[in-house]
Amino acid sequence: MQNQSLWTATHRMPGYSALKENMQTDVCVVGGGIAGLTTAYLRGQEGKKVIVIDDGELAGGMTQFTTGHLVSAIDDRIFHIEHLHGEANTRLAVQSHAAAIDQIEAIIKKENIDCDFFRVNGYLFLPAGEPEEILDRELAAAHRAGFIAVRKLPSPPLTLFDAGPCLEFPEQGQFHPLKYLAALAKAIIRDGGRIFTSTHVDTITGGVPAKLTIGNHVVIAEQVVVATNSPVNDRFAIHTKQY
Numbered sequence: 001m002q003n004q005s006l007w008t009a010t011h012r013m014p015g016y017s018a019l020k021e022n023m024q025t026d027v028c029v030v031g032g033g034i035a036g037l038t039t040a041y042l043r044g045q046e047g048k049k050v051i052v053i054d055d056g057e058l059a060g061g062m063t064q065f066t067t068g069h070l071v072s073a074i075d076d077r078i079f080h081i082e083h084l085h086g087e088a089n090t091r092l093a094v095q096s097h098a099a100a101i102d103q104i105e106a107i108i109k110k111e112n113i114d115c116d117f118f119r120v121n122g123y124l125f126l127p128a129g130e131p132e133e134i135l136d137r138e139l140a141a142a143h144r145a146g147f148i149a150v151r152k153l154p155s156p157p158l159t160l161f162d163a164g165p166c167l168e169f170p171e172q173g174q175f176h177p178l179k180y181l182a183a184l185a186k187a188i189i190r191d192g193g194r195i196f197t198s199t200h201v202d203t204i205t206g207g208v209p210a211k212l213t214i215g216n217h218v219v220i221a222e223q224v225v226v227a228t229n230s231p232v233n234d235r236f237a238i239h240t241k242q243y
Contacts, residue, residue, distance in 0.1 A: 011178040013058045014185055019196035019214055025051045028212060028221035030201050033063035034177060036227035037184045038104065044191035051219065052188065052195045053212075055228075059181050062229045070104060070173030072097035072147070073122050077134075079141035087144055094145040101173045108180065111187055115179035123156035125166035135167055142167070201232060 029040045032054035044050045054060070072094055074081060082090040108117050126134060135152060142150040149170050156166045185195060204224055205211040212219040226232060 011176065011182065013060075013178055013182050016058070016185075016195045016197045019053060019199045019217060019219070022218050022220075023051060023194075024209075024220045025049045025194075026221065027051070027223045027225065028053065028210075028219050029225045029227055030054075030204070030212070030232065031061075031225075031227035031229075032058040032181075032185075032195070032197065033061055033227065033229070034059075034066075034104075034181065036225070037181050037188065038107070039225050039227060040188050040193060041107065041184050041191075042103075044188055044193045050188065050191075050193040051221070052193065053199045053201060053214070053219070054195075054197045055200050057197050058185060058195070059178055063177055063181070066177055068174055068177055069120075069122070070101045070175065071122055071169070072101060072172065073124060073142075073150075073167075073169040077138055077141075078145055078147075079137045082141050082144070090141070091145045094142070094147050098147075098171075101171075104175070104180070105173065107184070108175070111183060113180055113183040115176045115183070117173065117175040117180070120172050120174050122169040122172040123153075123163075123166045124169065125156055125163040132165055135165055139167055142169075204232070 026048040027040070027043045028051045029036045029043075030053050032052055036052060036054070037058070040050045040052045074093060074097065078090060078094065081093055085093075105117060107113070108115060124135070124138065126132065139150060139152050147169070151168050153166050153168050156163050156168070188195060199214055201212050201214055203213045204226070206224075209220045209222050210224045212221065212224065
């Protein structure tokens, strides 16, 4: 099927209807991917009344096209984050990524979710023409950020080609995201939450309470979590910074 990801080809997500009424809740999560459903599940476990809203289907955005890897090795390079934000904030970034993997693993164990989760080592190696000094800078920055288990190796454990020197990032994760999220969605409903798909949020107004407008309907929430790939609550400021 055209535009169908590997995940959607191997697992079907549960379907939900669109929002068609005014509602009030403790927490409204906009976005039904990994971040959104995990957040909604955790708040529901705390006894909060939760609503999840997604513009399309659950996990229908970036989540369905993910590689299924859960990593604390930051794509933008740890030394680059350190240059922009300093050592202390870089340490927080690395720790938060590692904590997210631990949290997902804990949820999987608690809910007994069969989603092919296992811990794996990740390897960073260089494309042709890039200097080895990049790996040395990344290794030093990783250690400064508290990721002291990272080590440099002569090559990754590949059999198809020789990739040359690399960094090994231990205790990363891999799973089937849709199997995880399908079970999570059911747990959210079990805990009293509501999920609405094919529901486009027009505006989000901050404050206590906050207000979301959805066509002719309104959702009032004590807290709003925007868990979309590209934030929808402040398009100009966020997208300018991203650019």
